Amino acid sequence: MKTLEKLTLAGLRQIDPETAHKLGLKAVQMGLSRSRRTFSTPRIKTQIAGLSLPNPIGLAAGFDKNAEALRGLSRSGFGFLEVGAATPYAQEGNPRPRLYRLPQDRGVINRFGFNNQGMEEINKRLKWRPRDTILGLNLGANKESADRSADFARVLAYCGENLDFATVNVSSPNTEKLRELQGKAALTSLLQGVLEARDTIHRPIPVFLKIAPDLNEGEIGDIAEIALDLRLDGIVATNTTLERENLISEHKSQSGGLSGAPLFEKSTRILAKLSELTTAQIPLIGVGGVASAQDAYDKICAGASAVQLYTALIYHGLSLVEDIARGLDQFLARDGFDTISQAIGCKRDHWL
Numbered sequence: 143m144k145t146l147e148k149l150t151l152a153g154l155r156q157i158d159p160e161t162a163h164k165l166g167l168k169a170v171q172m173g174l175s176r177s178r179r180t181f182s183t184p185r186i187k188t189q190i191a192g193l194s195l196p197n198p199i200g201l202a203a204g205f206d207k208n209a210e211a212l213r214g215l216s217r218s219g220f221g222f223l224e225v226g227a228a229t230p231y232a233q234e235g236n237p238r239p240r241l242y243r244l245p246q247d248r249g250v251i252n253r254f255g256f257n258n259q260g261m262e263e264i265n266k267r268l269k270w271r272p273r274d275t276i277l278g279l280n281l282g283a284n285k286e287s288a289d290r291s292a293d294f295a296r297v298l299a300y301c302g303e304n305l306d307f308a309t310v311n312v313s314s315p316n317t318e319k320l321r322e323l324q325g326k327a328a329l330t331s332l333l334q335g336v337l338e339a340r341d342t343i344h345r346p347i348p349v350f351l352k353i354a355p356d357l358n359e360g361e362i363g364d365i366a367e368i369a370l371d372l373r374l375d376g377i378v379a380t381n382t383t384l385e386r387e388n389l390i391s392e393h394k395s396q397s398g399g400l401s402g403a404p405l406f407e408k409s410t411r412i413l414a415k416l417s418e419l420t421t422a423q424i425p426l427i428g429v430g431g432v433a434s435a436q437d438a439y440d441k442i443c444a445g446a447s448a449v450q451l452y453t454a455l456i457y458h459g460l461s462l463v464e465d466i467a468r469g470l471d472q473f474l475a476r477d478g479f480d481t482i483s484q485a486i487g488c489k490r491d492h493w494l
């Protein structure tokens with residue numbers, strides 16, 4: 143981390159976390175953050191669901207909920223970006239405060255509740271998106287919607303022409319009963335609707351499913367079965383957790399979803415289980431607590447084709463992205479892998 147970045151992050155940590163995030167995002171939007179070439183080598187260049195990624199390090203959903211900083215983010219070193227969640231209509235989300243730092247645990251608790259400007263506003267920005275970046279949208283549902291499962295298809299149909307991929311997010315813990323849509327019957331019909339919407343897009347795009355880390359073995363088995371049956375293009379594992387274990391920070395008992403380092407092991411175990419159950423037929427994106435090249439490498443060895451991160455950016459800044467990409471390249475070289483695909487799942491059993 144450079145001195146200026148260190149000072150900026152230290153300053154931002156003195157103010158309310160949501161305000162700090164807004165300021166940080168504004169700086170990226172205005173081009174005030176350092177512009178970085180996306181680090182890539184033949185070893186870390188990869189393909190996932192037909193998308194060519196210069197490196198497998200992605201921005202996780204929720205960082206840029208309204209797609210406001212696409213240009214700046216496309217110059218931050220990521221191999222791919224996921225913005226949103228977008229819902230059909232704008233909504234405020236839960237009352238503030240709704241974001242808490244857990245510095246001693248290197249984690250964060252949030253209970254935003256899909257605050258976003260709605261698909262129409264977001265799509266205006268997606269139209270002007272940088273074309274040299276792989277860009278996806280996280281699809282959500284309105285809290286007051288009469289038919290939440292139809293909301294996902296609606297957002298995809300509306301924004302799909304401007305996307306490279308979309309992620310169905312039925313795993314946010316901050317919209318009451320949303321996670322119930324992960325049940326077998328509900329999820330199958332929801333996804334069928336989304337896939338039908340995808341097929342109406344001029345240039346059909348991959349559709350991923352993002353799951354919660356708080357699923358039991360039976361539920362993970364159902365998800366794997368549905369994903370194989372419907373030929374989903376990928377699974378993003380995982381969203382934030384409702385579990386609280388071994389935390390020491392002041393705000394450890396706040397309600398909401400926990401992310402960052404405390405989520406790493408749990409989300410990696412789910413990833414490995416999914417990799418086993420889908421017999422590596424479906425690309426998996428590993429998310430949850432990635433804060434170093436070692437973490438990214440661990441997720442890949444557990445079964446991920448690519449990774450995403452959010453919380454670690456709050457503690458380490460955007461320079462972390464290039465550090466992870468470079469470090470990952472070195473780990474792969476050290477262990478004799480010429481490509482990422484050779485390493486995927488090589489230590490899966492360790493996490494089962």
Ligand SMILES: Cc1cc2nc3c(=O)[nH]c(=O)nc-3n(C[C@H](O)[C@H](O)[C@H](O)COP(=O)(O)O)c2cc1C
Pocket residue numbers: 202203204205207226227241250252254256280311314352380381382401402403405429430431432450451452453454
């Ligand atoms: C403040 C905040 C907002 C988030 N918003 C979303 C969201 O809108 N949609 C979603 O799928 N995940 C959302 N997430 C979850 C992240 O995308 C990611 O799955 C999770 O934080 C674990 O990764 P991390 O430990 O690298 O943060 C959010 C996370 C945080 C911390």
